[in-house]
Amino acid sequence: MIRLVDISKSFGEKLLFSRLTLTLPDKGAVALTGPSGCGKTTLLRIIAGLDKDYTGTVETEKGLLFSFVFQEDRLLEGIPAIENLLFVCQDRAKCLDALRVTDLEKEAKTLPRQMSGGMKRRLAIARALCYGGGALILDEPFSGIDAARRERIAQAIREYARERLVLLVTHDSEDIRLLQCIDTISL
Amino acid sequence: MKIFRYPALRALTAGLFWLVIWITAAALIGKEVLLPSPGAVLRRLWELLQTAAFYRTVAFSLCRITLGFLAAAVLGSAAGAVSERSGLFDLLFSPVMAVIRSTPVASFIILALVWLNRQIIPGFICFLMAFPMFYSNIRAGIRSASDKLLEMALLFRVSKAKTVRRIYIPAVKPYLLAAVRAALGMAWKAGVAAEVLCTPADSIGKMLYQSKVYLETADVFAWTLTVILISVLLEKLILRLLSDDGKGKEVRGE
Ligand SMILES: Nc1ncnc2c1ncn2[C@@H]1O[C@H](COP(=O)(O)OP(=O)(O)O)[C@@H](O)[C@H]1O
Numbered sequence A: 001m002i003r004l005v006d007i008s009k010s011f012g013e014k015l016l017f018s019r020l021t022l023t024l025p026d027k028g029a030v031a032l033t034g035p036s037g038c039g040k041t042t043l044l045r046i047i048a049g050l051d052k053d054y055t056g057t058v059e060t061e062k063g064l065l066f067s068f069v070f071q072e073d074r075l076l077e078g079i080p081a082i083e084n085l086l087f088v089c090q091d092r093a094k095c096l097d098a099l100r101v102t103d104l105e106k107e108a109k110t111l112p113r114q115m116s117g118g119m120k121r122r123l124a125i126a127r128a129l130c131y132g133g134g135a136l137i138l139d140e141p142f143s144g145i146d147a148a149r150r151e152r153i154a155q156a157i158r159e160y161a162r163e164r165l166v167l168l169v170t171h172d173s174e175d176i177r178l179l180q181c182i183d184t185i186s187l
Numbered sequence B: 001m002k003i004f005r006y007p008a009l010r011a012l013t014a015g016l017f018w019l020v021i022w023i024t025a026a027a028l029i030g031k032e033v034l035l036p037s038p039g040a041v042l043r044r045l046w047e048l049l050q051t052a053a054f055y056r057t058v059a060f061s062l063c064r065i066t067l068g069f070l071a072a073a074v075l076g077s078a079a080g081a082v083s084e085r086s087g088l089f090d091l092l093f094s095p096v097m098a099v100i101r102s103t104p105v106a107s108f109i110i111l112a113l114v115w116l117n118r119q120i121i122p123g124f125i126c127f128l129m130a131f132p133m134f135y136s137n138i139r140a141g142i143r144s145a146s147d148k149l150l151e152m153a154l155l156f157r158v159s160k161a162k163t164v165r166r167i168y169i170p171a172v173k174p175y176l177l178a179a180v181r182a183a184l185g186m187a188w189k190a191g192v193a194a195e196v197l198c199t200p201a202d203s204i205g206k207m208l209y210q211s212k213v214y215l216e217t218a219d220v221f222a223w224t225l226t227v228i229l230i231s232v233l234l235e236k237l238i239l240r241l242l243s244d245d246g247k248g249k250e251v252r253g254e
């Protein structure tokens, strides 16, 4: 269980949230929604421990590892797709599996810089899936991905959510349905 | 004029123009010692090219200078990387860099003559010229590594070694290549200048110096031409290495 207690966060003068308190379950998918610029990405970063500049407390199980699909892909543009996965995961079989789920098998040797936006997005998802971790954070993961592939990827994420927490930021209620989210938090 | 659109023709025209000026001036002055004619210089260079001593001299000069350059590349990059990591090292090392950067080469050469064996001074001077470029370019390269990618590596618990290999090295590479390009020509010319002042055995600098002493002005020109040609060749070599690297980047697989 992850508990956020009295979290306040501001950038300079701009206050994003004050005394925010919420609890996240150990397993299942939870959606996080809200208008652009309301601080969704910032909250995800606080939860994952990437942003430590806040007041309040974040209680997580000790040693919990987060996997993350960043809003901006953050791929290693100059090395092939498969190498991007091997960068975070030693297990080649798992990497190939993740490529299969995201329909990138044929692009294993393609460089991200030669990929379309949607392909890059899928590769970022593949990387998060093969890394695994104890909780998966998805920051607008499906932008630019077509419906058929979305369905296939969602299936893998639902699988993940059976035993672990998935936290999904999205603007699309269809995604919330697709991942069978058990809860929706509006910021 | 239309023909001046072709780069080769432009170069040829400009070259011919100054060649004519040179020939005319040499003929007017009429003293080989003051200004040898282009013909005399080329004849002398041709003669030099037939001697084994010429190649030994060029090879030794290149060797000395390359060693200094390589030492600067390795140590300058290492020192730059450490400076970027350690504030204390940076602090303690910054006066050294300030001194190296602001002291005239000539002063270093004279000082080196007092302290060091004359055989190694040209290499040492090359080292001093190239060192700051590697030092500062490595630092700029490290700083250019994307914070977002570094944060990604941190989140996924990627090892330090892999982070260096996949994020820092690709970021540093263009800066390092730029340093090689900028430093090589400069180190070569400064190295030859150092050779002139400390005249080590088998060196282009010593040949230049002796030609001047014996008033063999055509030899001075011929050796200078050699230095220029080697400069151009080095530059071409570097450009070749750079572009090959660019191609390599695209096809390099697993
Ligand atoms: N590093 C930062 N420095 C200053 N302001 C920031 C920074 N990151 C985000 N912000 C600001 O915080 C607000 C929320 O950003 P973000 O969490 O990315 O929103 P969302 O993901 O909901 O669109 C935005 O107005 C943004 O400009």
Ligand SMILES: [Mg+2]
Pocket (backbone or CB within 6 Å): A040, A041, A042, A071, A139
């Ligand atoms: Mg966002």
